[in-house]
Amino acid sequence: MSLYHTARTFKLPESKARCTYCSTEYMRVEGQYSICPLCESIVATGEKSPLDPALLSKLAGIKVSITKGSYLEAAENAETLATSQDPKVLYALASLYKLLSDITYLDVDYSLKAFMERNADNKNNETKRNKHNAMHLESRNRECLHKCIEILELSGASDEQSIFIKAMAEIKLKRYAHATIILSKQPDKGLALMYANMVLATDSKEKTAEKRITALLKAGETSAIFYAAKYLAMRKEFDNAERLIDIISAFVNLPKYGIYKKKISSVAQAAGV
Numbered sequence: 001m002s003l004y005h006t007a008r009t010f011k012l013p014e015s016k017a018r019c020t021y022c023s024t025e026y027m028r029v030e031g032q033y034s035i036c037p038l039c040e041s042i043v044a045t046g047e048k049s050p051l052d053p054a055l056l057s058k059l060a061g062i063k064v065s066i067t068k069g070s071y072l073e074a075a076e077n078a079e080t081l082a083t084s085q086d087p088k089v090l091y092a093l094a095s096l097y098k099l100l101s102d103i104t105y106l107d108v109d110y111s112l113k114a115f116m117e118r119n120a121d122n123k124n125n126e127t128k129r130n131k132h133n134a135m136h137l138e139s140r141n142r143e144c145l146h147k148c149i150e151i152l153e154l155s156g157a158s159d160e161q162s163i164f165i166k167a168m169a170e171i172k173l174k175r176y177a178h179a180t181i182i183l184s185k186q187p188d189k190g191l192a193l194m195y196a197n198m199v200l201a202t203d204s205k206e207k208t209a210e211k212r213i214t215a216l217l218k219a220g221e222t223s224a225i226f227y228a229a230k231y232l233a234m235r236k237e238f239d240n241a242e243r244l245i246d247i248i249s250a251f252v253n254l255p256k257y258g259i260y261k262k263k264i265s266s267v268a269q270a271a272g273v
Ligand SMILES: [Zn+2]
Pocket: 019, 020, 021, 022, 023, 024, 036, 037, 038, 039, 040, 041, 092
Protein backbone atom coordinates (compact mmCIF):
# COMPACT_ATOMS: atom_id res chain seq x y z
CA MET A 1 0.00 0.00 0.00
CA SER A 2 1.38 3.43 -0.91
CA LEU A 3 2.18 5.95 1.80
CA TYR A 4 -0.43 8.29 0.34
CA HIS A 5 -3.11 5.61 0.59
CA THR A 6 -2.12 4.67 4.16
CA ALA A 7 -2.29 8.34 5.22
CA ARG A 8 -5.54 8.95 3.33
CA THR A 9 -7.24 6.05 5.08
CA PHE A 10 -5.83 6.96 8.52
CA LYS A 11 -8.35 6.09 11.19
CA LEU A 12 -8.72 9.06 13.49
CA PRO A 13 -8.12 8.15 17.16
CA GLU A 14 -11.09 8.82 19.40
CA SER A 15 -9.51 10.26 22.53
CA LYS A 16 -9.30 14.02 22.81
CA ALA A 17 -6.02 15.53 24.00
CA ARG A 18 -4.92 19.01 24.93
CA CYS A 19 -1.25 19.87 24.69
CA THR A 20 0.15 20.49 28.16
CA TYR A 21 2.49 23.13 26.71
CA CYS A 22 0.69 25.16 24.04
CA SER A 23 -2.91 23.99 24.75
CA THR A 24 -3.60 22.82 21.18
CA GLU A 25 -6.45 20.30 21.04
CA TYR A 26 -6.24 17.19 18.89
CA MET A 27 -7.15 13.49 18.85
CA ARG A 28 -4.94 10.73 20.16
CA VAL A 29 -4.97 7.02 20.93
CA GLU A 30 -6.53 6.26 24.32
CA GLY A 31 -4.04 5.61 27.12
CA GLN A 32 -0.99 6.49 25.06
CA TYR A 33 1.13 9.60 25.30
CA SER A 34 1.32 11.57 22.08
CA ILE A 35 3.10 14.36 20.26
CA CYS A 36 1.41 17.76 19.92
CA PRO A 37 0.82 18.58 16.24
CA LEU A 38 1.77 22.22 16.80
CA CYS A 39 4.72 22.47 19.18
CA GLU A 40 5.71 18.79 18.85
CA SER A 41 6.11 18.38 22.60
CA ILE A 42 5.47 15.08 24.35
CA VAL A 43 2.01 15.19 25.90
CA ALA A 44 1.57 12.70 28.74
CA THR A 45 -1.74 10.88 29.20
CA GLY A 46 -2.65 12.55 32.49
CA GLU A 47 -3.05 15.90 30.73
CA LYS A 48 -1.82 17.79 33.78
CA SER A 49 0.80 20.23 32.57
CA PRO A 50 4.26 19.83 34.11
CA LEU A 51 4.60 23.59 33.77
CA ASP A 52 3.82 26.24 36.31
CA PRO A 53 0.25 27.53 35.58
CA ALA A 54 1.51 31.07 34.85
CA LEU A 55 4.04 29.73 32.33
CA LEU A 56 1.46 27.47 30.72
CA SER A 57 -1.01 30.31 30.30
CA LYS A 58 1.71 32.46 28.70
CA LEU A 59 2.65 29.75 26.20
CA ALA A 60 -0.99 28.95 25.45
CA GLY A 61 -1.68 32.68 25.12
CA ILE A 62 0.90 32.97 22.32
CA LYS A 63 -0.84 30.19 20.42
CA VAL A 64 -4.24 31.87 20.91
CA SER A 65 -2.84 35.21 19.67
CA ILE A 66 -1.45 33.52 16.55
CA THR A 67 -4.77 31.77 15.89
CA LYS A 68 -6.72 35.00 16.09
CA GLY A 69 -4.18 36.87 13.96
CA SER A 70 -2.70 39.09 16.70
CA TYR A 71 0.87 38.52 15.61
CA LEU A 72 2.46 41.49 17.32
CA GLU A 73 0.88 40.47 20.63
CA ALA A 74 2.15 36.91 20.08
CA ALA A 75 5.69 38.11 19.31
CA GLU A 76 5.74 40.39 22.36
CA ASN A 77 4.59 37.62 24.67
CA ALA A 78 7.12 35.24 23.17
CA GLU A 79 9.90 37.71 24.05
CA THR A 80 8.96 37.50 27.73
CA LEU A 81 9.36 33.71 27.67
CA ALA A 82 12.59 33.57 25.70
CA THR A 83 14.60 34.16 28.88
CA SER A 84 13.34 30.86 30.34
CA GLN A 85 15.91 28.27 31.41
CA ASP A 86 13.47 25.36 31.03
CA PRO A 87 14.31 23.36 27.89
CA LYS A 88 10.69 22.15 27.58
CA VAL A 89 9.47 25.76 27.46
CA LEU A 90 12.20 26.87 25.05
CA TYR A 91 11.50 23.94 22.77
CA ALA A 92 7.74 24.64 22.58
CA LEU A 93 8.44 28.35 22.21
CA ALA A 94 10.78 27.70 19.27
CA SER A 95 7.91 26.08 17.34
CA LEU A 96 5.67 29.08 18.00
CA TYR A 97 8.43 31.41 16.78
CA LYS A 98 8.81 29.29 13.64
CA LEU A 99 5.08 29.46 12.95
CA LEU A 100 5.07 33.23 13.46
CA SER A 101 8.05 33.58 11.15
CA ASP A 102 6.40 31.44 8.42
CA ILE A 103 3.16 33.41 8.66
CA THR A 104 5.08 36.66 8.47
CA TYR A 105 7.16 35.55 5.51
CA LEU A 106 4.40 33.93 3.47
CA ASP A 107 1.53 36.22 4.26
CA VAL A 108 3.08 39.55 3.47
CA ASP A 109 -0.18 41.29 2.61
CA TYR A 110 -2.13 40.82 5.75
CA SER A 111 -0.35 38.94 8.49
CA LEU A 112 1.72 41.83 9.62
CA LYS A 113 -1.07 44.34 10.03
CA ALA A 114 -0.16 44.54 13.68
CA PHE A 115 3.53 45.07 12.93
CA MET A 116 2.66 47.65 10.33
CA GLU A 117 0.43 49.66 12.64
CA ARG A 118 3.42 50.13 14.85
CA ASN A 119 5.39 51.41 11.89
CA ALA A 120 2.62 53.29 10.15
CA ASP A 121 4.89 56.21 9.32
CA ASN A 122 6.81 54.22 6.76
CA LYS A 123 4.24 52.32 4.72
CA ASN A 124 6.31 52.01 1.56
CA ASN A 125 8.65 49.58 3.17
CA GLU A 126 6.04 47.10 4.34
CA THR A 127 7.26 44.17 2.29
CA LYS A 128 10.85 44.80 3.27
CA ARG A 129 9.82 45.15 6.89
CA ASN A 130 7.88 41.90 6.81
CA LYS A 131 10.90 40.06 5.47
CA HIS A 132 12.99 41.67 8.19
CA ASN A 133 10.48 40.68 10.87
CA ALA A 134 10.33 37.14 9.52
CA MET A 135 14.13 36.88 9.73
CA HIS A 136 14.09 38.24 13.26
CA LEU A 137 11.48 35.68 14.32
CA GLU A 138 13.39 32.90 12.58
CA SER A 139 16.56 33.84 14.43
CA ARG A 140 14.62 33.82 17.72
CA ASN A 141 13.47 30.32 16.84
CA ARG A 142 17.09 29.24 16.35
CA GLU A 143 18.25 30.93 19.55
CA CYS A 144 15.63 29.02 21.56
CA LEU A 145 16.72 25.72 19.99
CA HIS A 146 20.42 26.38 20.62
CA LYS A 147 19.76 27.37 24.22
CA CYS A 148 17.61 24.31 24.72
CA ILE A 149 20.41 21.97 23.54
CA GLU A 150 23.01 23.79 25.62
CA ILE A 151 20.96 23.50 28.83
CA LEU A 152 20.24 19.81 28.21
CA GLU A 153 23.91 19.11 27.53
CA LEU A 154 25.02 20.84 30.70
CA SER A 155 22.45 18.96 32.77
CA GLY A 156 23.40 15.61 31.20
CA ALA A 157 19.73 14.55 31.43
CA SER A 158 19.17 11.18 29.76
CA ASP A 159 15.43 10.59 30.23
CA GLU A 160 13.31 9.95 27.13
CA GLN A 161 11.83 13.46 27.03
CA SER A 162 15.23 15.18 27.27
CA ILE A 163 16.72 12.96 24.55
CA PHE A 164 13.67 13.60 22.39
CA ILE A 165 13.85 17.38 22.80
CA LYS A 166 17.60 17.44 22.17
CA ALA A 167 17.32 15.34 19.00
CA MET A 168 14.32 17.30 17.69
CA ALA A 169 16.07 20.61 18.37
CA GLU A 170 19.09 19.39 16.37
CA ILE A 171 16.81 18.29 13.51
CA LYS A 172 15.03 21.65 13.50
CA LEU A 173 18.45 23.32 13.28
CA LYS A 174 19.13 20.99 10.32
CA ARG A 175 22.13 19.50 12.16
CA TYR A 176 21.19 16.02 11.04
CA ALA A 177 24.56 14.45 11.88
CA HIS A 178 24.22 15.57 15.53
CA ALA A 179 20.66 14.24 15.70
CA THR A 180 21.76 10.92 14.19
CA ILE A 181 24.43 10.50 16.87
CA ILE A 182 21.97 11.28 19.68
CA LEU A 183 19.31 8.92 18.34
CA SER A 184 21.67 6.10 17.37
CA LYS A 185 22.64 5.73 21.02
CA GLN A 186 19.00 5.11 21.95
CA PRO A 187 16.96 1.95 21.52
CA ASP A 188 14.31 2.76 18.87
CA LYS A 189 11.37 1.63 20.97
CA GLY A 190 9.31 4.38 22.56
CA LEU A 191 6.83 6.40 20.51
CA ALA A 192 8.73 9.66 21.06
CA LEU A 193 12.00 8.29 19.73
CA MET A 194 10.19 6.62 16.83
CA TYR A 195 8.75 10.05 16.09
CA ALA A 196 12.13 11.81 16.26
CA ASN A 197 13.62 9.16 13.94
CA MET A 198 10.71 9.68 11.52
CA VAL A 199 11.24 13.47 11.45
CA LEU A 200 14.99 13.00 10.98
CA ALA A 201 14.48 10.51 8.12
CA THR A 202 11.90 12.73 6.39
CA ASP A 203 13.79 16.01 6.71
CA SER A 204 17.19 14.56 5.82
CA LYS A 205 15.67 12.51 2.96
CA GLU A 206 16.79 9.15 4.30
CA LYS A 207 15.60 6.00 2.58
CA THR A 208 13.83 4.80 5.73
CA ALA A 209 11.45 7.80 5.79
CA GLU A 210 8.46 6.09 4.17
CA LYS A 211 8.71 3.06 6.43
CA ARG A 212 9.02 5.23 9.55
CA ILE A 213 6.06 7.47 8.66
CA THR A 214 3.93 4.38 7.97
CA ALA A 215 4.85 2.92 11.38
CA LEU A 216 3.77 6.13 13.14
CA LEU A 217 0.50 6.24 11.17
CA LYS A 218 -0.17 2.66 12.21
CA ALA A 219 0.49 3.64 15.84
CA GLY A 220 -2.33 6.21 15.47
CA GLU A 221 -0.07 9.29 15.64
CA THR A 222 -2.08 12.10 14.04
CA SER A 223 0.96 14.32 13.40
CA ALA A 224 2.44 11.65 11.11
CA ILE A 225 -0.05 12.65 8.37
CA PHE A 226 1.72 16.00 8.22
CA TYR A 227 5.05 14.24 7.63
CA ALA A 228 3.44 12.01 5.00
CA ALA A 229 2.38 15.23 3.20
CA LYS A 230 5.84 16.71 3.62
CA TYR A 231 7.45 13.53 2.28
CA LEU A 232 5.18 13.56 -0.79
CA ALA A 233 5.79 17.27 -1.40
CA MET A 234 9.55 16.70 -1.23
CA ARG A 235 9.10 14.03 -3.93
CA LYS A 236 7.12 16.55 -6.00
CA GLU A 237 3.79 14.74 -5.51
CA PHE A 238 2.19 18.11 -4.83
CA ASP A 239 -1.48 17.17 -5.42
CA ASN A 240 -1.39 14.23 -3.06
CA ALA A 241 0.52 16.30 -0.48
CA GLU A 242 -2.16 19.01 -0.60
CA ARG A 243 -4.93 16.43 -0.25
CA LEU A 244 -3.32 15.07 2.90
CA ILE A 245 -3.01 18.59 4.33
CA ASP A 246 -6.74 19.03 3.66
CA ILE A 247 -7.48 15.81 5.52
CA ILE A 248 -5.45 16.77 8.57
CA SER A 249 -6.84 20.34 8.54
CA ALA A 250 -10.34 18.89 8.88
CA PHE A 251 -9.63 17.55 12.33
CA VAL A 252 -6.72 19.64 13.62
CA ASN A 253 -7.46 23.29 13.10
CA LEU A 254 -4.02 24.91 13.06
CA PRO A 255 -2.55 27.84 11.12
CA LYS A 256 0.50 25.61 10.54
CA TYR A 257 -1.37 23.58 7.92
CA GLY A 258 -2.59 26.62 6.00
CA ILE A 259 0.98 27.88 5.86
CA TYR A 260 2.26 24.52 4.74
CA LYS A 261 -0.34 24.30 1.98
CA LYS A 262 0.77 27.70 0.79
CA LYS A 263 4.39 26.53 0.77
CA ILE A 264 3.46 23.44 -1.26
CA SER A 265 1.52 25.40 -3.85
CA SER A 266 4.23 28.04 -4.24
CA VAL A 267 6.87 25.32 -4.78
CA ALA A 268 4.50 23.52 -7.19
CA GLN A 269 3.97 26.76 -9.09
CA ALA A 270 7.70 27.42 -9.29
CA ALA A 271 8.19 23.87 -10.57
CA GLY A 272 5.55 24.50 -13.22
CA VAL A 273 3.23 21.74 -11.96
ZN1 LIG B 1 1.76 21.94 21.87
